[in-house]
Amino acid sequence: MRKHHDVEIYSILTANQDDTFVTNEIEEADLEYGGIPGDLHFGLTKFAGSRESMYERGTEIFNRRQISIVSVEECALIAEELKVEQILPEWLGANIALKGFGNLTKLTPGSRIIFPSGAGILCEGENLPCTQPGEVIQNKYPDISRLTTSFVKTSLGQRGIVGVVECPGKIVAGDTARLILNHTAD
Amino acid sequence: MRKHHDVEIYSILTANQDDTFVTNEIEEADLEYGGIPGDLHFGLTKFAGSRESMYERGTEIFNRRQISIVSVEECALIAEELKVEQILPEWLGANIALKGFGNLTKLTPGSRIIFPSGAGILCEGENLPCTQPGEVIQNKYPDISRLTTSFVKTSLGQRGIVGVVECPGKIVAGDTARLILNHTAD
Numbered sequence: 001m002r003k004h005h006d007v008e009i010y011s012i013l014t015a016n017q018d019d020t021f022v023t024n025e026i027e028e029a030d031l032e033y034g035g036i037p038g039d040l041h042f043g044l045t046k047f048a049g050s051r052e053s054m055y056e057r058g059t060e061i062f063n064r065r066q067i068s069i070v071s072v073e074e075c076a077l078i079a080e081e082l083k084v085e086q087i088l089p090e091w092l093g094a095n096i097a098l099k100g101f102g103n104l105t106k107l108t109p110g111s112r113i114i115f116p117s118g119a120g121i122l123c124e125g126e127n128l129p130c131t132q133p134g135e136v137i138q139n140k141y142p143d144i145s146r147l148t149t150s151f152v153k154t155s156l157g158q159r160g161i162v163g164v165v166e167c168p169g170k171i172v173a174g175d176t177a178r179l180i181l182n183h184t185a186d
Numbered sequence: 187m188r189k190h191h192d193v194e195i196y197s198i199l200t201a202n203q204d205d206t207f208v209t210n211e212i213e214e215a216d217l218e219y220g221g222i223p224g225d226l227h228f229g230l231t232k233f234a235g236s237r238e239s240m241y242e243r244g245t246e247i248f249n250r251r252q253i254s255i256v257s258v259e260e261c262a263l264i265a266e267e268l269k270v271e272q273i274l275p276e277w278l279g280a281n282i283a284l285k286g287f288g289n290l291t292k293l294t295p296g297s298r299i300i301f302p303s304g305a306g307i308l309c310e311g312e313n314l315p316c317t318q319p320g321e322v323i324q325n326k327y328p329d330i331s332r333l334t335t336s337f338v339k340t341s342l343g344q345r346g347i348v349g350v351v352e353c354p355g356k357i358v359a360g361d362t363a364r365l366i367l368n369h370t371a372d
Contacts, residue, residue, distance in 0.1 A: 002239075054364075055300075055306060059304070061352050061353045062308065062353070064308060109310070110250075118245070122248065167248070
């Protein structure tokens with residue numbers, strides 16, 4: 001029997017505006033292979049960028065960053081360490097914010113999030129911080145200096161995970177989902 | 187700069203017979219999204235089985251087990267512990283046998299194997315042992331008792347990994363490939 005934890009789907013979000021990776025809350029989404037249709041990061045493939053420097057820039061590769069997931073607990077920790085009022089999941093471009101599993105970023109790859117519909121997301125590991133969300137946070141708190149770079153440093157290890165859609169289906173904000181931990185890490 | 191290791195592509199193999207998962211050596215393969223075309227495990231999706239018991243049996247899900255990879259060093263260790271002459275990668279249904287990175291099974295998910303053609307495989311983690319290869323090994327050494335079950339126990343943590351094709355392209359036996367370690371595990 002695999003270890004599991006129940007978690008709340010605190011919010012579902014999508015980057016559906018042309019000019020930004022910042023996401024907006026939606027009530028529900030129909031996951032497809034590739035992610036959330038219409039989302040900035042949707043696709044079974046993507047073009048290699050600075051995160052995939054082992055490939056020539058622009059090479060078409062499999063997209064392991066279909067869905068970005070954060071925990072509200074880790075967002076609160078980042079806010080506390082940055083001494084700002086709050087860090088919202090949308091500023092980080094998150095697609096899903098979970099509540100009830102604070103240590104989300106350390107979730108072992110190969111773990112799953114299983115939704116009441118039967119839909120499932122496969123954890124591909126930590127989402128390494130970059131400066132873009134730091135710039136958004138800096139703009140929200142213009143009176144605090146150096147937030148862009150301190151976000152990158154502070155959020156390492158607590159900025160959430162990326163994953164791929166393992167089983168398509170509906171996900172609904174407010175629902176309870178089940179985290180199934182990959183026991184090969186025990 | 188990510189840590190990396192050069193490894194030898196000791197052999198390439200495919201399960202291209204109807205009645206068995208046992209693989210046969212081939213000189214080269216053209217990786218596509220989904221794996222090695224014609225191979226038993228080829229496909230961007232698969233049907234959920236006992237390894238994916240979080241889904242109803244038979245549900246179509248993303249295939250994270252496209253390619254199975256072993257190291258010849260770990261195969262030798264398993265043989266030594268089972269007190270048999272050898273354990274061949276084909277008996278384990280491996281698609282690729284690597285030489286030069288003995289601790290392959292502990293490779294962090296998110297690590298890559300990059301081939302001279304530019305093709306790349308993304309590590310999805312340990313391939314947990316099951317009894318099927320144990321039965322093959324038992325048949326090879328009929329005079330030694332209980333090999334089927336002792337294989338499962340002995341090979342845990344040294345039976346190799348599974349992965350997905352991240353970038354399609356040719357792979358050739360005898361070539362040197364580069365293992366790029368996922369540094370988020372440091």
